[in-house]
Amino acid sequence: MDAERGLSVRLRVARGGFTVDVAFEAPPGVTRWFGPSGAGKSTVLACVAGLVRPDAGRVTLDGAVLFDADAGREAPVHARRIGYVFQSLALFPHMTARENVAYGVDRALPRDERARRVDEALERFSAAHVADRRPASLSGGEAQRVALARAIATRPRAVLLDEPFSALDGALRNTLAREIRRVSEALAVPFVHVTHHPREARAVGDRAVLMRGGRVVAIGPVDDVLGAAEEP
16 A cells, blocks of 8 residues: 555554554555454454553554554644544434534535535535434435435545444345445545445445454455455
C-alpha cells in the first residue's frame, strides 16, 4: 500500500485480562473484517477512532499520525476525520434524518454548503426520501442508510463500520454491502467493515482480514480469508 494513502495500524491493548495485538493496512476501498464474537474486532475499531487508547503501537491515516505510543502523540477524536457507524446506529431519536446527518458537519461552513453536504450524503445512500422523518418511523434499512449518510457527510478520511447490518435480512445486507462498495470507490477512502456474514462480504469481493483471539490470522482476498475462517 502507498504509505501516503489509506490506514496503517499496529497496536496492542490489554483490557480485563484479554490482549489485542494486531497489525494491518486498509487501502482506499472496502476491507472486510471477520472473526468470532469476542475476537477484539470492535476494540480495534475503537482504538483507530480514538475512543480507546492503545497501550502500544502506531496508527496513521494518509500519512498523518493519529497515534504513536513511543512519540507520545495522540490526535483527538474530532481531529481524526473518521466516520463511524456503530452496530446500534446511535441515531438521535429527537432529530429528523436530515438533522442526524447534519450533526457532525462543520458548523463553520456556510449554511448552504452544510445543507448541500447533507443532501449529497443522503442521496449517495438513497435516503433523501426520509430526510424529514425521525428514526422511530424508519424501517431497519432506512435507518442504516441514514447512519451511513451521517458517517460520510463530514467528508471523512476513513469510515469504520461495526456490524451495522447484523439485524437485517440477507438480501438487504447484500444490497447495502454493494452500496458501500460504490460509495467507497466514489470517495476513494478506506472503509473497514466488520461482518460475520460471508455472503455479505462476497457481494463486493474486496480484501479481508480474519481475527481470532485478539490476533490477525489471515489477510488477503475475501475468498482466501473466508477459506481460512472455515478451517477448524
